[in-house]
Amino acid sequence: MTELRRPIESGVPESFPFMHPLLKKNYGHWAWHDRPRPGVLHHVAESGDEVWTVKAGTQRQMDVYTIRRLCDIADQYAEGHVRFTVRSNIEFMVSKWEMVEPLIKTLEAEGFPVGGTGNSVSMISHTQGFLHCDIPATDASGVVKSLMDELYEEFKHEEMPNRVKITTSCCQINCGGQGDIAINIQHTKPPIINHDLVAGICERPAVVARCPVAAIRPALVNGKPSLEVDEKKCVCCGACFPPCPPMQINDPVNSKIAIWVGGKHSSTRSKPAFHKLVAAGIPNNPPRWPEAAEIVKKILYAYKEDARPWERMNEWIERIGWPRFFEITGLPFTKYHLDNWRGGRNSLNASAHIHF
Amino acid sequence: MSKKMPETPMLDQLEGGPWPSFVTGLKRLAESEDKQYADRMKDLLGQLEHSYQTKKGYWKGGTVGVFGYGGGIIPRFSEVADQFPESAEFHTLRVMPPAGMHYNTDILRKMCDIWEEHGSGLIAFHGQSGDIMFQGCSTDQVQPAFDKLNELGFDLGGAGPAVRTSISCVGAARCEQSCFDEAKALRMNVNANLDDMHRPSLPYKFKFKFSGCANDCSNATQRADMAVIGTWRDDMQVNQEEIKKKVAQLGRKEFINQVIRMCPTQALGLNDDDTLDVDNKSCVRCMHCINVCTKALKPGKDRGVTILLGGKRTLKIGDLFGTVIVPFMPMQSDEDYENLVELGQKIIEFFAENALEHERTGEMIERIGLANFLEGIGLDVDPNMVSQPRTNPYVRTDGWDDEVAKWNARKGPAAAE
Numbered sequence: 213m214t215e216l217r218r219p220i221e222s223g224v225p226e227s228f229p230f231m232h233p234l235l236k237k238n239y240g241h242w243a244w245h246d247r248p249r250p251g252v253l254h255h256v257a258e259s260g261d262e263v264w265t266v267k268a269g270t271q272r273q274m275d276v277y278t279i280r281r282l283c284d285i286a287d288q289y290a291e292g293h294v295r296f297t298v299r300s301n302i303e304f305m306v307s308k309w310e311m312v313e314p315l316i317k318t319l320e321a322e323g324f325p326v327g328g329t330g331n332s333v334s335m336i337s338h339t340q341g342f343l344h345c346d347i348p349a350t351d352a353s354g355v356v357k358s359l360m361d362e363l364y365e366e367f368k369h370e371e372m373p374n375r376v377k378i379t380t381s382c383c384q385i386n387c388g389g390q391g392d393i394a395i396n397i398q399h400t401k402p403p404i405i406n407h408d409l410v411a412g413i414c415e416r417p418a419v420v421a422r423c424p425v426a427a428i429r430p431a432l433v434n435g436k437p438s439l440e441v442d443e444k445k446c447v448c449c450g451a452c453f454p455p456c457p458p459m460q461i462n463d464p465v466n467s468k469i470a471i472w473v474g475g476k477h478s479s480t481r482s483k484p485a486f487h488k489l490v491a492a493g494i495p496n497n498p499p500r501w502p503e504a505a506e507i508v509k510k511i512l513y514a515y516k517e518d519a520r521p522w523e524r525m526n527e528w529i530e531r532i533g534w535p536r537f538f539e540i541t542g543l544p545f546t547k548y549h550l551d552n553w554r555g556g557r558n559s560l561n562a563s564a565h566i567h568f
Numbered sequence: 569m570s571k572k573m574p575e576t577p578m579l580d581q582l583e584g585g586p587w588p589s590f591v592t593g594l595k596r597l598a599e600s601e602d603k604q605y606a607d608r609m610k611d612l613l614g615q616l617e618h619s620y621q622t623k624k625g626y627w628k629g630g631t632v633g634v635f636g637y638g639g640g641i642i643p644r645f646s647e648v649a650d651q652f653p654e655s656a657e658f659h660t661l662r663v664m665p666p667a668g669m670h671y672n673t674d675i676l677r678k679m680c681d682i683w684e685e686h687g688s689g690l691i692a693f694h695g696q697s698g699d700i701m702f703q704g705c706s707t708d709q710v711q712p713a714f715d716k717l718n719e720l721g722f723d724l725g726g727a728g729p730a731v732r733t734s735i736s737c738v739g740a741a742r743c744e745q746s747c748f749d750e751a752k753a754l755r756m757n758v759n760a761n762l763d764d765m766h767r768p769s770l771p772y773k774f775k776f777k778f779s780g781c782a783n784d785c786s787n788a789t790q791r792a793d794m795a796v797i798g799t800w801r802d803d804m805q806v807n808q809e810e811i812k813k814k815v816a817q818l819g820r821k822e823f824i825n826q827v828i829r830m831c832p833t834q835a836l837g838l839n840d841d842d843t844l845d846v847d848n849k850s851c852v853r854c855m856h857c858i859n860v861c862t863k864a865l866k867p868g869k870d871r872g873v874t875i876l877l878g879g880k881r882t883l884k885i886g887d888l889f890g891t892v893i894v895p896f897m898p899m900q901s902d903e904d905y906e907n908l909v910e911l912g913q914k915i916i917e918f919f920a921e922n923a924l925e926h927e928r929t930g931e932m933i934e935r936i937g938l939a940n941f942l943e944g945i946g947l948d949v950d951p952n953m954v955s956q957p958r959t960n961p962y963v964r965t966d967g968w969d970d971e972v973a974k975w976n977a978r979k980g981p982a983a984a985e
Contacts, residue, residue, distance in 0.1 A: 216635040217715050221766065222723045223759035224734070227666040227741070227751045230675060235741045242744035244863045255742055263742065273703070275593035276680040276689045283673035294676075296669040296693045298735055298786060305742075323588055339696060342619035343590075344644060344660060344703055346627045351620065353590045354582055361585030386881045387696045390790050422926065424884045451883045457628060464623035477790050479782035479797070481832050481856045484789045486887050498620045499578040521826050522860065553886055 232293035232305040234263045250370045251326035252312060264306045266290075266315050268324040269360065269367060272300040272338050273353055281322060289315040299335040299377075301328045327368035330375065333512070334367065336360060337379040339387040347454050348382035349397040349467035350496050355380045358500040359395075359508060366512070373519035373528065376512065379475070383461075384449050390475030392525035393511055394487045395504055397496065398470035399448040402441050403459035407433040414439070414456035422451045469494040469504045473511060474526030485526045491543050507543070514540050533567035571607045571654070573598060574614035578621060597689040605688045608704065611652035612688070618648060632659050632707055634714045637766040640724025641710055657706045658688070662699035662725040663717055664758070667736045667751035667778075669694065678720055686713035697775065698735035699725040723762075729926075730768035731761045731916065736778035737785035739798075745858060746780035747798025747871040748899035753908060754778045757796075760909045764916060771923035771932075774916055781867065782855045788879070788890070793919075793929040794912060795876040795890045798899075799853045800868035808843040810864035815842040827857050872898040873908070877915065877941075878930025888930035893942065895952035911945075918944050948978060 228236055238257035245255040253265040271278070282302060286294045289311050290304035297303060302324070306312055316326045328334040336359055339345070341352030359378065360367065366376075379391030386396055410416070416439055420428045427445035431438055439459065441452075450461035461467070471494065475487030490511070494504050511525075518540065519528035529537045538545045551559045573595070582591045594616075598609035619625055632643035642660040649656035665671075679700070683691055688704025695701045700722075705713055714724065725733030734757070737743070739750035757776050764770055777788035780798040788795030815823045820838070827844075828836045833852050837845035844857075844864075858865040875897060876890030894911070898904050915929070922944065923932040933941045942949055951957075 217711075219634065219636045219714070219723070219766075220718050221636075221762050222718070222721060223762050223765075224664050224723070224755045225666045225721050226755070227668050227670050230666050230670040230672050231668070231741060232670070235670075240740040240746065240749065242740075242742065242746075244744055244866075246862060255744070265742070269588065270693070271588040271590040271593060273590040273593065273690060273692050275597045276684055276691070277596050278588075278593055279676055279680050279691060279693075283676050286673050292673045294671055294673070295738065296665075296671075297738075298694075298698070300693060302693075323586075325586065325588075337696065342616055342625050344627060344642075344658070345625060346629050346644065348625040350623070351616075354579075354620070357582050357585070357587055357589060357591075360587035364586045385883055389696070389787060389881065418925070422884065424886075449883065462624055467623075475790075477787040478784045478855075479789065479852075480784075480854050480859065481830055484784075484889055486790075486889075496623060498623065499581045521822075522830055522856070555886070 230293070232263070232291060232295075234261055234307055235305060237261065238263075247330050247370070248312075250332060250368060251316065251329055253329060262307075262309075264309060264312050266304045266306060266312060266319070266326060267297070267301050267328045268304070268319045268326050269328060269335050270300055270302050270324065271353070271357065272335075273343065282324075285315070285318055285322070289318065297328075297335075299328070299337055301335050325364060325368055330370045331372045332367055332370045333363045333372060333376040333378065337377070337388045337391065339380060339382055341382045345382060346457075347385075347450070347462070349399065349462040350382045350469070351498060352380050352382055352388075354499055355395060355501055355504070359505055362505050362509060363512070372516055374522050374524050376515075376525065377475075377477075378508070383453075384451075390477055390485075390487050392473065392475060392487075393508055394472040394475060395508065396470055396472060397467055398492055399450050399461050399463065399467050400493075401463055401466040402443045402446040402448060403450070403452060403461045404463075405439065405441070406458040406460070407436055407438040409458035410438040410456065411436055413458055419452050419456045419459070422455055424449060424451060428452055464496075467496055468492060469496050469501070471504065471507050471511070474529055476524050476526050481522070482524075482527055482530070489549060490537075490541070492548060510541050510543075535567040570601050571610045574610055574617060576613055576617040579613065579617050594690070600689070603684060603689065605684070605704070607654040608658075608688055608706075609655075609690075611654035612658065612704065615646060615648055615652040615655055618651070627658070632710055634711050634724070637724060639727040639730050639766060639768040642727055655704075658703070659705045659707065659710055661687075661702040661705060661710065661714060661717070662695065662697075662727055662733060663702060663722050664725045664733050665694060665698065665700050667734075667754040668738055668741050669698075670741070675720070679717070682713060682716045682720070686716070695733075697725070697733045699733045724766065726765040726768070726773070728768040729770045729772045730774070731758065731765040731770070732773050732775045733765075734758050734776040734778065735786045737780050739778070739780040743780060744862075744866060745783065745855065747800055747867050748780065748873055749905075750778040750780050750786075750798070753796060753873075753899070753905060756905055756909050757912050760913060761916060764920075770916070770920050772926050772928055774919060774929065776912065782853055783859065789876055790879045790881070790887075790889055792879050792890060793877065794915060795879055796873050796908065797876065798867075798871065799874050799896065800871045801896055802868035802870040803848040804846055804851065804858070804868055805866040806844055806846060807864045811844045811861065812842045814861050814864055827860050830856055832856070870898075871900065872896050872904070875911070878928070878933050880928045880930050884926070885931050885934060888928075888934070890930070891938070892950075892953045893938075893945075893947055895950050914945055948974075
């Protein structure tokens with residue numbers, strides 16, 4: 213037998229060999245920046261060096277032809293360097309202002325929209341979905357593509373009160389993370405259990421331990437060791453499904469989409485905030501999810517219309533109050549908006565402050 | 569004889585519209601008849617269309633790896649391989665990018681070549697944890713693909729109960745708001761814990777993220793077990809001439825609306841001569857005014873980091889933000905960076921020994937209490953760790969005098985007066 217190759221445990225590679233030369237030269241010595249137009253950042257170093265960054269949207273799941281085309285563009289206009297943002301936008305650094313317009317023209321001609329800077333709607337944070345995940349109730353790439361088609365102009369322009377971060381998630385694990393607007397799967401029925409398979413596949417005590425509401429217990433079903441769910445207790449979160457695939461939580465009809473608003477990662481102005489449920493029961497409707505898109509646009513344009521400069525979604529709602537939010541978006545407020553999880557009482561209005 | 573392209577009426581609808589289409593990319597790969605992956609990508613498209621039609625996913629995990637490592641490959645086996653046999657195996661290699669996700673075109677082309685030879689031609693830049701995801705490898709090609717990427721200088725990232733691949737913002741490479749060397753901190757911290765990344769044996773995942781300032785562009789506060797966020801201790805740098813220009817540009821009313829009134833701690837005022845009055849003792853380094861006045865305002869010079877611990881999303885106990893465990897750690901000398909690495913290792917060790925199976929750091933702290941955690945790590949309690957002191961009286965305070973003595977010893981004579 214041939215000797216197996218041992219890995220070189222090199223870990224994270226050095227950044228400098230791949231970094232644009234101006235970024236490397238002025239590393240840690242930048243003076244200020246501005247945005248000459250949407251999609252373009254202009255950074256000035258203490259040395260006086262200037263660099264322009266052109267940001268473009270991608271499909272994230274890229275074929276090698278697309279990547280090579282982006283490389284050709286980088287070689288032609290951006291001295292052979294690129295970087296990616298955490299939201300899968302690609303950035304081309306350019307040392308001359310004269311190169312900016314031709315680069316933008318080329319990118320747009322090739323179908324890569326230039327934008328995503330400042331107070332725009334940036335690329336939707338993107339999870340895996342049907343293409344690769346083992347537990348998704350919906351697709352991610354398709355939802356992102358459909359929504360970004362709808363929000364294309366908002367990516368290309370800086371016309372929002374502040375930046376808008378939209379996220380998607382194909383299950384309640386919520387890989388997409390917190391967002392100003394989050395479009396997430398919300399299961400509405402307990403898992404359907406294939407009792408023939410549980411004993412052979414699942415480590416039953418581990419599955420019992422995963423349930424946040426202690427609704428799962430070991431049981432003998434049809435003479436076989438299995439698990440059963442107290443359906444009255446079950447919150448349909450799907451936590452049991454990854455460790456126990458025979459507990460199928462995904463349901464083509466009853467796995468719905470819910471929309472959440474006001475998540476914010478940064479500590480800028482207000483402290484970071486979790487997103488809050490505003491709409492649920494929305495059909496999971498590929499390939500273009502029109503019902504979800506409609507609600508997202510309704511919320512987004514209410515914010516665009518009404519928020520003050522620099523207010524993020526959560527800060528806008530904090531100012532106008534939740535009654536006004538539900539009023540101007542036309543979304544119904546139900547008993548499901550009341551938080552009954554631990555600590556949920558902190559979300560109730562313990563005051564005589566009432567919006568009229 | 570190559571396969572026919574599958575019928576994909578639903579996916580076809582995702583080829584229209586102005587945003588770049590991943591479906592068009594997948595089809596391009598499926599139609600590359602001279603490439604080894606063409607048939608696999610045809611079946612992949614077939615399975616994806618099947619998912620769209622039935623609204624269900626059809627991938628299952630399994631065990632696939634490379635020699636010497638216990639993680640880093642995400643195995644995917646199709647449950648509908650009888651209908652789509654060519655894409656029966658469609659594994660992902662998670663590969664760590666350079667911090668800041670910088671590339672030159674030479675390295676990207678080499679990655680494409682490797683993935684064209686051994687994989688599917690489909691690469692995601694990047695996954696939510698920050699990996700380059702080389703998607704669509706058959707089991708027998710995982711090792712040769714990894715060997716080539718590894719020879720190129722790249723290594724596998726984390727998966728499972730392990731230290732995970734990390735993310736930092738662009739930071740010092742291109743941002744004047746950066747308060748430390750994010751890429752250096754990322755690389756040092758992850759590379760000091762490679763054993764816990766490549767041979768997963770922690771209670772659950774552990775994520776580091778690094779952001780140069782409170783804007784937190786790497787989303788560390790909510791997404792990382794250990795969030796390292798740049799800040800400064802001295803006064804913010806103010807260029808009053810540029811402030812005057814900004815006032816002139818926005819107009820006084822809008823400057824007051826957009827800068828002064830939006831300060832979360834009311835630390836700002838506009839002077840009669842249109843210069844800025846800053847109460848640095850009230851300032852919490854939130855970055856808002858600096859974001860608005862990018863030419864006039866900058867972080868101070870005595871820079872370092874604030875460290876938050878325990879961020880995560882819902883499962884199992886509900887969403888948790890990271891909370892402060894170190895209000896300020898200087899981050900300038902090499903020794904400072906080594907101190908950060910040491911703290912990270914101490915936390916991972918404590919996590920490994922004290923967390924329950926499948927429990928994240930935030931959940932562990934929720935269970936054992938912050939005071940016990942701090943004691944275990946050897947960190948001192950600090951009022952910057954709370955929004956407010958406790959409001960309920962269910963606490964035994966019979967160790968009060970000892971704790972006061974510790975505080976006094978730490979704070980010196982100033983505190984005892």
